[in-house]
Amino acid sequence: MDSGTHFVMGIAIGGLALVDPTVASHSMTFTAVMAGTIIGQQAPDIDTVLKLRNNAVYIRHHRGITHSIPAVLLWPLLITGVLALILPDVHLFNVWLWTQIAVFLHVFVDIFNAYGTQALRPFSKKWVALGVINTFDPFIFTMHCIGILLWLIGTEPVLTFTVMYIIIFFYYILRFALQKAVKTAVHHELQDEEFVIVAPTMRFFHWKVAAKSKTHFYVGRAYRRSVNIYDKFEIEPIPKTELVEKAIKDPNLDAFLSFSPLYRWEISELESGVTELRLIDLRYRSNDRYPFVAVAHLDEELNIVNSYTGWIFTEEKLQKRLQIGAGND
Numbered sequence: 001m002d003s004g005t006h007f008v009m010g011i012a013i014g015g016l017a018l019v020d021p022t023v024a025s026h027s028m029t030f031t032a033v034m035a036g037t038i039i040g041q042q043a044p045d046i047d048t049v050l051k052l053r054n055n056a057v058y059i060r061h062h063r064g065i066t067h068s069i070p071a072v073l074l075w076p077l078l079i080t081g082v083l084a085l086i087l088p089d090v091h092l093f094n095v096w097l098w099t100q101i102a103v104f105l106h107v108f109v110d111i112f113n114a115y116g117t118q119a120l121r122p123f124s125k126k127w128v129a130l131g132v133i134n135t136f137d138p139f140i141f142t143m144h145c146i147g148i149l150l151w152l153i154g155t156e157p158v159l160t161f162t163v164m165y166i167i168i169f170f171y172y173i174l175r176f177a178l179q180k181a182v183k184t185a186v187h188h189e190l191q192d193e194e195f196v197i198v199a200p201t202m203r204f205f206h207w208k209v210a211a212k213s214k215t216h217f218y219v220g221r222a223y224r225r226s227v228n229i230y231d232k233f234e235i236e237p238i239p240k241t242e243l244v245e246k247a248i249k250d251p252n253l254d255a256f257l258s259f260s261p262l263y264r265w266e267i268s269e270l271e272s273g274v275t276e277l278r279l280i281d282l283r284y285r286s287n288d289r290y291p292f293v294a295v296a297h298l299d300e301e302l303n304i305v306n307s308y309t310g311w312i313f314t315e316e317k318l319q320k321r322l323q324i325g326a327g328n329d
Contacts, residue, residue: 001109002136003045008144009109010038010102012164015147015157017098022091032083032090033098036076040102043075044110055310056255067107068121076100109133112172114199114283132175134200143168175200182207182222189227190218197262197283198222210262210283217264219285230285238265247277247296252309256281256294273300289313295322 001009014034018024023033047066050058065071076099084092110117116129133140147164151157182198192213199208207222212235220229238244244267247253256263260281268276274297281292294309295318312318 001106001113001133001140003042005136005141005144006041006045006106007038008141008148009105010034010041011148012144012161013037013041013098013102013105015151016161017094019158020094020098022094023098026091028087029090029094032087032095036079036083036095036099037102039079040076040099041106043079043103044071044106054251055308056251059259059309060255063110063115063117064125065118065121067110067117067119069119070122072103072107072119073100075103079103112175114197131197131199132172132179134202136202137200138202139171139204140168178205179207181225182209182227185222185225185227186211189229193218195262199283208283208285210285212262217262217282219282230288231282233264233282236265239267243267243275243298243302244277246302247298247304247307250296250304250307252307253277253279253294253296256309260292270297274298274305286313293318297322 011034014030014037017033017037018030023030044063044066047062047064048058050062076096079099080092080096083095084090107117107119111119111128112130112133113135114129114131115135116127116131118125119128120126143164147160150160179198179200183196186196186198186209187193190211190213192215193211194214195212197208197210199210201208205224209218209220209222209227209229211218215235217231217233217235218229219231219233220227222228248257256279260279260283262282263279264282266276266278266280268278270276277296277298279294280290282290284290284292291311291313293312294307296307297305299305306322308318308321310321312321
């Protein structure tokens with residue numbers, strides 16, 4: 001989920017903590033619990049700072065080790081320890097318990113996004129992504145805001161947030177049912193698909209569709225049970241040439257390949273003897289473009305001249321990014 005949703009979830013979990021008699025009867029402990037649940041809902045996303053380094057590092061590691069099983073156990077201990085130094089007169093067990101719940105729920109709800117997490121590390125580096133909830137879901141965010149507003153005007157927080165989460169629970173069930181219906185519709189439309197990705201959007205009944213058969217890639221949109229295929233690409237195995245082997249070892253292309261399960265490729269000759277290898281993720285079609293790409297330019301000696309991976313919505317911006325990358329090498 002996005003940072004805003006995690007923030008309001010932190011407040012809601014802090015409100016639910018008032019069901020704990022120790023928290024409800026000790027104002028300083030409640031203050032520490034509220035701080036712990038808000039910070040705990042943000043802590044796993046500290047790896048967002050990796051963007052400051054470069055996109056390749058961010059793509060490869062975001063929602064990785066910071067969302068792993070050891071991290072889920074360590075974050076609450078670290079946060080509780082810091083809060084104990086600032087607010088020494090608190091019941092530490094209760095602060096730890098509710099902070100632990102907040103951290104766990106952060107990672108748990110991220111599993112339902114299309115991006116997913118490596119929540120099973122260190123046992124598995126597989127990305128767990130159920131793809132039923134958009135990274136920002138207007139309904140979930142709005143429900144939390146309504147719950148917080150009702151608390152502010154005097155309603156009982158435990159009852160308010162309990163009812164809210166029951167409603168959200170059934171909302172998740174409905175999203176799973178819609179996703180299943182869309183996948184069934186995709187099967188009726190294509191018949192020969194072997195692999196299908198159905199990703200949510202901010203619009204309730206609208207889903208992105210990317211599929212693969214033995215011979216073709218398909219990209220489209222679904223509305224309710226209606227599927228529109230916009231693009232169809234014949235599958236061509238990427239050439240096993242020295243140029244390609246050298247290019248895919250570049251950190252930017254390597255990060256892209258570790259993240260993208262459905263992509264196509266293009267090789268083109270540019271001026272001055274430069275060759276471009278472009279990898280194009282098919283899951284994120286937007287305004288007739290595929291904005292998530294990885295690009296490497298190689299000279300005649302197969303040296304990487306420049307490379308880039310990330311979200312680019314115009315060709316002009318991509319070329320600027322490549323020039324910046326070349327300047328930093």
